[in-house]
Amino acid sequence: MLMQDASWQNQIILQWLSNSPTAQYIDMEIESLKDDFIGNKALIKYLRYNFPITENDLNGLDLGKTFNNKDVESLIEMSNAENRKELYNIGVAASKSVLKKHFD
Incomplete structure (x- = not known):
């Protein structure tokens, strides 16, 4: 908190x-x-650029996986190193919201 x-x-x-x-x-x-x-x-x-880690937002990324509440709880525990690859993939997919026009 x-x-x-x-x-x-x-x-x-x-x-x-x-x-x-x-x-x-x-x-x-x-x-x-x-x-x-x-x-x-x-x-x-x-x-x-913040990406909210929620079931709806994660499932909207089309990562070929359906995320549930247990997945969300695991992903938001940043000390869980087992999630590093999945968090990286989420970051890459979410980066599509970064707009070139913001970097003039």
Whole structure:
């Protein structure tokens, strides 16, 4: 839980410093910080591509396997080295959401 909280805090600050085309909705108060910058201008370019490891998202990758809840629980346990090849394959398949236009 602490790691997830730290990740969200970093994401909030980085989205606040940038005009990110991949900005995520944070919550009802903050929203995505679109057009809300420190100093009234974007200071950095920030891109973040997150892939949620859920049954639906994994099964949408067409990896030739049907994922279930037990698979998800195993995959999110990042200290489980047995998943390294499968996580790599998931990363390669999910990378199709990375858009060239974001890297001008």
